Amino acid sequence: MKKYYLLLFCLNCCFSAFSQEVTKTDKTAFQAGEQITYKLKYGFFNAAEATIRVENSPVKFNGNPALHIIADAKTAGTFDVFFKVRNRYESYIDQQTLLPYYYTEDRHESKYRHTDKVTFDHKTNIITADKGKFPFEGNVFDFLSAYYFARNIDVSNLKVGDKLELRYFLEDGIHSLGITFLGREKVKCGLGTFNCLKFNPTIIPGRIFRKNSKLYLWITDDNNRIPVKAHVELIVGSLVMDLSEAKGLKYPLNPIKK
Template identity: 70%
Template sequence: MKIYLIAFLLVATSLNKTQAQELNKIDEPAFKPGEKLSYKMKYGIFTAAEANIRVEETPLKFEDKPSYHIIAEGKTAGTFDVFYKVRNRYETYIDEQTIVPYFYAENRHEASYKHTDIVVFNHRNHTIKAKKGVFPLEGKVFDFLSSYYYARCIDVTKLQIGEKMDIQYFLEDGVHTLTITYMGKEKVKCSMGTFNCLKFNPTIIPGRIFRKDSKLYLWITDDGNRIPVKAHVELIVGSLTMDLTSATGLKYPLNPVSKDAD
């Protein structure tokens, strides 16, 4: 399975605004440099892919402002690596305070398919420059990595079950919108234990991978870290599950309800 799907799952955590009003950003980021999260993606009982995402300090400044460097890497594993080798890398530089992106790059190798892109978010000129052209930058627009980290800095304490939210993100040839529904709170098991979580249901576009009625669910920790611990998506044949396997360098302690996970 394409590691790019992992990117989609991470985007699914990104809450930008409600239908009625914009959600408020908390006073300080929910993460810090040195954080590293690792995941496994399983197709049934088989491990199909692995991914990690980390935050690094950088001396680079954009528009005279300090930034964080975020890197996500994914690859296929086991038998999947033999029949469909994937090696993908994504990078973004974000503002330390506002979390908006300045520079995004991706390098994807998926079997015989190769794709690269460089995206520059110019907040002074309100433009987004990518390989396929220059596009208007209106409001808060993210790449998938920056959207994930911005989402972790949103105050979601007043969300009501069934409330829908939108996220604006740039992908290859334009700005798109993803709608997400808040499903409530649940206790969820992952490789690191059982956690109190917030559950979300992003919309899915049917196609070669997803059925018309396929569902995607994602669970993030109901604590100061707001990290995804598990995701589950239905495919035309079978399903995929994303599972948190390691979390280090977190800003706040990660406290599972129990550690006797599957």
């Protein structure tokens, strides 16, 4: 597995934690103007930073207004010297259904370059990308739209051990990610300590991950449903993604008072 896949994997898992098969609530957890920033650390070293923001789109799709989601990811510190990453991901989603209309990515990872343009046609159930056309059934997302759809899922009936499945399109096809609900915990991040929902997305062992490597993800147990921390074990060391800034939120972000 190349290094850039490791960074993308951690960002993807933080951005998309639930299955599209569960029930969406009527209450929207976010609004245009929201901006969230994460820091990725390898041991004591700052490895990367990712910022996600939501804007009202001037472009309409099939006459419907859309929200424009933009995510920028870049390496930091020593990692920026030896393996420079400058990635941008964009998704246009329906304001009501939160399903994606259009997705783009522009990845610059050391000497590697990759771009993609993806159109989701939910009437014909065809995804059109740079590598061809891909039929699908049910709701399929890009990882950005999956993240925002996930924040609006009804989790009130989740029980410890419940398993969910995420389906998303990335680069060359539709992929699935299994996720297990582990319960509720208090978790500390860069913005304080929060009551959180804890999940365990499945990972595949390889050159980066051990056979028994675990990935854990914590999401605020409030109306915002924001991922505040992720931790993944590697063959050598571990990576931690931590919420460092959140502004323009629809609901107050209330850390636990000491």
